[in-house]
Amino acid sequence: AQTVTQSQPEMSVQEAETVTLSCTYDTSESDYYLFWYKQPPSRQMILVIRQEAYKQQNATENRFSVNFQKAAKSFSLKISDSQLGDAAMYFCAYRSRFTGNQFYFGTGTSLTVIP
Amino acid sequence: AAGVIQSPRHLIKEKRETATLKCYPIPRHDTVYWYQQGPGQDPQFLISFYEKMQSDKGSIPDRFSAQQFSDYHSELNMSSLELGDSALYFCASSLGRQGAGELFFGEGSRLTVL
Numbered sequence: 001a002q003t004v005t006q007s008q009p010e011m012s013v014q015e016a017e018t019v020t021l022s023c024t025y026d027t028s029e030s031d032y033y034l035f036w037y038k039q040p041p042s043r044q045m046i047l048v049i050r051q052e053a054y055k056q057q058n059a060t061e062n063r064f065s066v067n068f069q070k071a072a073k074s075f076s077l078k079i080s081d082s083q084l085g086d087a088a089m090y091f092c093a094y095r096s097r098f099t100g101n102q103f104y105f106g107t108g109t110s111l112t113v114i115p
Numbered sequence: 116a117a118g119v120i121q122s123p124r125h126l127i128k129e130k131r132e133t134a135t136l137k138c139y140p141i142p143r144h145d146t147v148y149w150y151q152q153g154p155g156q157d158p159q160f161l162i163s164f165y166e167k168m169q170s171d172k173g174s175i176p177d178r179f180s181a182q183q184f185s186d187y188h189s190e191l192n193m194s195s196l197e198l199g200d201s202a203l204y205f206c207a208s209s210l211g212r213q214g215a216g217e218l219f220f221g222e223g224s225r226l227t228v229l
Contacts, residue, residue, distance in 0.1 A: 035217055043203060045158070045220035091157060095216075102171050103148070103207075103218055105157045 002027045004094050006106035013082045014114050020067075021077045021109045023092030031097040034068065034075045039108075040088040048090070051075065053097070079111075087113045117142055119221035121206050127227045128196050136191040136224045140208030146170070147189040148218060149181060150205040158205060164189055193226075201228045 003026045013019035025034070036048040051059045051068050058066050063083075067076045079086055092106040120139040128134050140147050146165045150158035151174075160173035164183035175181070178196075183189045193200060203225050207218035 033216060037220075044222045045205065045207075047217050047219075050217055102160055102163070102173065104160075107157045 002029075002094050002096070002104045004092050004104050004106040006090075006092055006109050008109045009107070010110045010112070012112040012114055013079070015082055015084060017082055018078060018080045019082055019111065021079075021090050021092075021111070023075045023077070023106055025073050025075065025092070025094050025104075027073065027094065027096075029096055029098075033095045033097060034066075035093040035095070035103075036064070036066070036075075036077045037091045037093060037105075038086075038088045039091065040085075045091070049077065082113050084113050084115065087111055119206055119208050119219055121204075121221035121224050123224060124222065125225050125227075127229065129229055130196055130198065132196050132228075134193045134196060134226060136193070136204055136206075136226070138189045138191070138206030138208075138221060140187050140189070140206075141210075141219055144208035144210050144219070145187060146209045147183055147187065148207040148209075149175075149189070149191050150207065152203045152205060152223075154202075161191070196226075196228045198228050201226055 005024045032053045034051045037045045038048045049061045049064050063080045065078045089108045091108045094104045122137045148163040149161040152158045161175040162181050163171045167183045179193050181191045203223045205223045207220045
């Protein structure tokens with residue numbers, strides 16, 4: 001089974017600054033999806049950004065961007081101009097494109113935004 | 116836009132009782148997933164359905180069962196509840212079984228077992 005590792009249980013960032021959350025994964029597949037989900041205190045999981053493995057270009061969604069390094073199996077999330085509303089748990093997730101429909105989640109990174 | 120609807124949002128049960136959680140996926144989504152998230156933990160995959168058939172099975176206990184109905188809604192039935200079953204149960208839906216991209220999550224059903 002694929003594994004997703006988030007090595008930073010907690011991170012903090014000053015408001016308006018930039019923070020990078022790390023994620024690595026292990027897979028033998030060549031085509032897959034990667035996601036970052038945000039889980040604020042309200043608890044609903046919200047999709048932040050997605051990356052398709054066959055696309056070399058890093059995905060970007062407003063203040064959120066990823067650094068996808070396929071060879072290194074690394075998928076970090078960069079949050080620019082951090083806002084108080086960005087405070088949440090962030091989960092990295094992997095999904096195979098062809099061999100099933102399970103999502104594999106990392107253990108999460110708790111992000112604190114300091115005013 | 117319609118989202119994934121879960122009911123009830125909160126449920127309190129005694130040990131050894133039975134509970135049923137319901138999930139209504141986004142219209143036209145044909146795949147439903149159930150996840151269990153304990154306090155401070157990442158979501159654990161329980162089971163999924165595609166076109167009313169079980170498609171994948173994760174760490175779902177034998178005391179739990181689930182099904183997807185003709186209208187694509189799904190129910191998670193939990194029997195002989197234990198204290199350790201207290202958790203947030205998420206339902207998610209997607210369009211298509213494979214290669215369809217992201218999951219859309221409901222707000223979760225919080226089960227407390229006393």
